[in-house]
Amino acid sequence: MTKAGLSIIDEVESAIRMGSPEKGLETARRVTELFLCSAGNFDDEQIALFDDVLARLIGTIELRAIADMGARVALAEISAQLAPIAQAPPSVIRRLANNDEIRIAGPVLQESARLDDGELVKIASSKGEPHLLAVAGRWWLKEIVTDALLARRYPSVSRRLAANPGARVSGGGFAIIVGQAESDPELAVSVGVRVDLPSELRRQLLRSATDAVRTRLLSRAPPHLFEEIQSAIAAVTIGVEREMSGVRDFEGAKRAIANLKATGQLDEATLFGFAGQRRYEETVAALAALSGSTIEVIRPLMQSLREDGLLVPCKAAQLSWETTVAVLESRFATGAMKPADIATAQGHYARMTAENAKRTLRFWQVRAL
Numbered sequence: 001m002t003k004a005g006l007s008i009i010d011e012v013e014s015a016i017r018m019g020s021p022e023k024g025l026e027t028a029r030r031v032t033e034l035f036l037c038s039a040g041n042f043d044d045e046q047i048a049l050f051d052d053v054l055a056r057l058i059g060t061i062e063l064r065a066i067a068d069m070g071a072r073v074a075l076a077e078i079s080a081q082l083a084p085i086a087q088a089p090p091s092v093i094r095r096l097a098n099n100d101e102i103r104i105a106g107p108v109l110q111e112s113a114r115l116d117d118g119e120l121v122k123i124a125s126s127k128g129e130p131h132l133l134a135v136a137g138r139w140w141l142k143e144i145v146t147d148a149l150l151a152r153r154y155p156s157v158s159r160r161l162a163a164n165p166g167a168r169v170s171g172g173g174f175a176i177i178v179g180q181a182e183s184d185p186e187l188a189v190s191v192g193v194r195v196d197l198p199s200e201l202r203r204q205l206l207r208s209a210t211d212a213v214r215t216r217l218l219s220r221a222p223p224h225l226f227e228e229i230q231s232a233i234a235a236v237t238i239g240v241e242r243e244m245s246g247v248r249d250f251e252g253a254k255r256a257i258a259n260l261k262a263t264g265q266l267d268e269a270t271l272f273g274f275a276g277q278r279r280y281e282e283t284v285a286a287l288a289a290l291s292g293s294t295i296e297v298i299r300p301l302m303q304s305l306r307e308d309g310l311l312v313p314c315k316a317a318q319l320s321w322e323t324t325v326a327v328l329e330s331r332f333a334t335g336a337m338k339p340a341d342i343a344t345a346q347g348h349y350a351r352m353t354a355e356n357a358k359r360t361l362r363f364w365q366v367r368a369l
Helices: 003-018 021-037 044-065 069-082 090-097 102-111 117-126 129-136 143-150 155-162 171-181 185-192 199-208 211-220 223-237 251-262 268-276 280-291 295-303 308-316 321-329 339-351 354-368
Strands: none
Touching: 021 044, 021 069, 044 069, 044 090, 069 090, 069 102, 090 102, 090 117, 102 129, 117 129, 117 143, 129 143, 129 155, 143 155, 143 171, 155 171, 155 185, 171 185, 171 199, 185 199, 185 211, 199 223, 211 223, 251 280, 268 280, 268 321, 280 295, 280 308, 295 308, 295 354, 308 321, 308 339, 308 354, 321 339
């Protein structure tokens, strides 16, 4: 610690002993400035010393801040100065974050890296809406924190989280947001265009959305989501209520299909059996093997509500139409395709050549690498 630093520490002790509010405010500002000047050069022991003296000063200022606007302004300034500092004194940051005055707590709640997930969850569970809004604006949030925020059911917090690309949201958290979005068009649009929103929840959202919200979703959708949202809108518009099969672990299916192939037992009849029983993983793995493709290429085709993409590997494998229909319907855990959709798909399939299908599949496979 420099001589100037030691002098400041002595001044802190004097200010606390004297109990002078003005002296305490002035000293807190000077200690903060001293820390900011060389924050990146302090070791853990020096940071701990600053942590101790600043925490003691802030404790005295907080008592005055209840009735003194100047003291509240000073604390808010200190909060804003320390918030972006990675090595900021940790107990001081926690003390500021828990202040009931949002102008004081807000800067560190929104930005300080010194607040761990446990502290953020505690604040999310106990503080009011302004504090939760500040936490929801952090550039990166884990699911444990967003779950705690969403559990409070503040619509404003849900809107901020939905619009925050750095906020990771669990399936349960998304379910809360989608439920709120039924009566909140802005929230519906914000959450509807999130790439991590589970497909089944996106369809649930679209079922209750107005035409105006659906139109806005399409206008806001990123390119890689446009077709999925468009297909989902078409599906809910015509009343398709089939349940899409979930994506699960394919490792076991890959091994099983590899064994069947090695022993000469993998053929169209085997695939037809898997598809007819809606054994999703085995159907994907078998179709990949028979078409000369990979699970990474086939899986997104199976998850799409559109049939035309999945027709390509089926034609490349030269499957019969009966087996192709079974594969198309195996995308869903329950229900069946409408006769009109089957007829349309059959027309596309008849016009497609195996050579073109194999060429398209090779192109998709290169892109998936």
